[in-house]
Amino acid sequence: MRARDSQAARILGQAAPGTEIMKSNRPGRGKGQGMGRAGRAKPSSGKPSSGRPSSAKSLGAKFSGAKSSGAKRGASPHKATKRSAAQHVAPARDHLRPRIAPAPPVRDEAAAPREDQSVLLPSKVxxxxxxxxxxxxxxxxxxxxxxxxxxxxxxxxxxxxxxxxxxxxxxxxxxxxxxxxxxxxPPLRLDAPKKSSGLSEAEEKTRDFLRDITLFEDADVLVLNKPAGLAVQGGSGTTRHVDGMLEVLRDARGQRPRLVHRLDKETSGCLLVAKTRFAASALARSFRSREARKIYWALVAGVPKPKQGRISTFLAKEEREDDSIMRIAAHGDEGASHAVTYYAVVENSGPRLAWVSLKPVTGRTHQLRAHMAHIEHPIVGDPKYFNKENWQLPGGIQQRLHLLARRIVIPHPRHGVIDATAPLPPHMLQSWNLLGLDAARFDPIEHAPEE
Structure with missing residues (x-):
């Protein structure tokens, strides 16, 4: 239990003795592409209100300037004292942050040479x-x-x-x-695995591509820096996607890495992949119990007021002639799901554009895009949800979705915590440079509540 509490405490941003942190082992590139600072955060009550929830609530004082009651030593972070959404958490203190400890080596069974293990045909129950x-x-x-x-x-x-x-x-x-x-x-008609004859030239290129975009890897887990424009899974007319590419990483036992969550096609950044069935099961439990912490960066139209807040709505899928979107729904509507997002303005470029950091508590389809459009600050380059009429994109900024899955923190399936950060993609880095935004600036979303 002590090890588990240590992991959960780190994910909530609290320093805990003995916590192991596995940072991305691939350095970022370009200005300000380093690892984000670890924040201390504590869950708030996060209860959905009856009827239509508020669209955006001010958090009163800034995340980084409010007081925290703190959790009792040794208590589970999920049983922290309840409080209202207007209460916040004190800023992290550098001297309380745990030092980065190297993770114990894990034997990569997939990479180890194996003898041919033909599967016996089951002839009985x-x-x-x-x-x-x-x-x-x-x-x-x-x-x-x-x-x-x-x-x-x-x-x-x-x-x-x-x-x-x-x-x-x-x-x-x-x-x-x-x-x-x-x-x-029952007795099975099982085909014995085919002996590997080596990868084709195209498959080798795919393998090299996956290696180039790897942020972190060990025997159980792979974190990829997914480029914008690359689909995660296949669909109508989609033949090139991450799920299909993972086939080239199939191991000697026939096991292939599998996805444990998704990103939109035009969203870039951290994508978590399980390399073993054990890891897939453990990571899926972490996502279901909301132990995974995700932070996104976006460039939005206008400057949200207040500069830090909480968006709480219901979302439902709306089918259109050739597409579908997520619409703001009322509590009780068919197919409506509660969605909560915390946001914080990191820096603005005059009154027209703002760099916003986002922390989704729930994981609904298009949640961040729909929520920012709902508070009338849509994400720049969003073809589905940008709803500003007669709004001109500043010169030099590409008409592409400016949304990055910046960071993911989640318990490792075996030990410690996975903590990976993705650099700005080329089109967003170009915009940051043109607008004079400093990617190394402190991110106040670190101190937003977790629920």
């Missing part, structure tokens, strides 16, 4: 026990992990016919497993 590492794993992913040569259609067929049982009962492919459960697997 098997019963597999769900381990602690597989907690929360979907039934179909469980089969895929244990039998890499099994086709997707075969997996779906045996589940649909009820041939696969969990603790003696029928299961759905999307059901999630718990440690200790018994999974009955």
């Amino acid at each position: 098997q019963t597999l026990a769900v381990t602690a590492d597989e907690d929360g794993m979907r039934v179909d992913r469980f089969l895929e992990a244990h039998f890499p040569g099994l086709s997707f259609s075969h997996i779906q067929r045996i589940i649909r016919k009820g041939e696969l049982r969990v603790n003696g009962k029928r299961a759905d492919s999307k059901d999630r497993l718990e440690p200790g459960q018994a999974v009955r697997v």
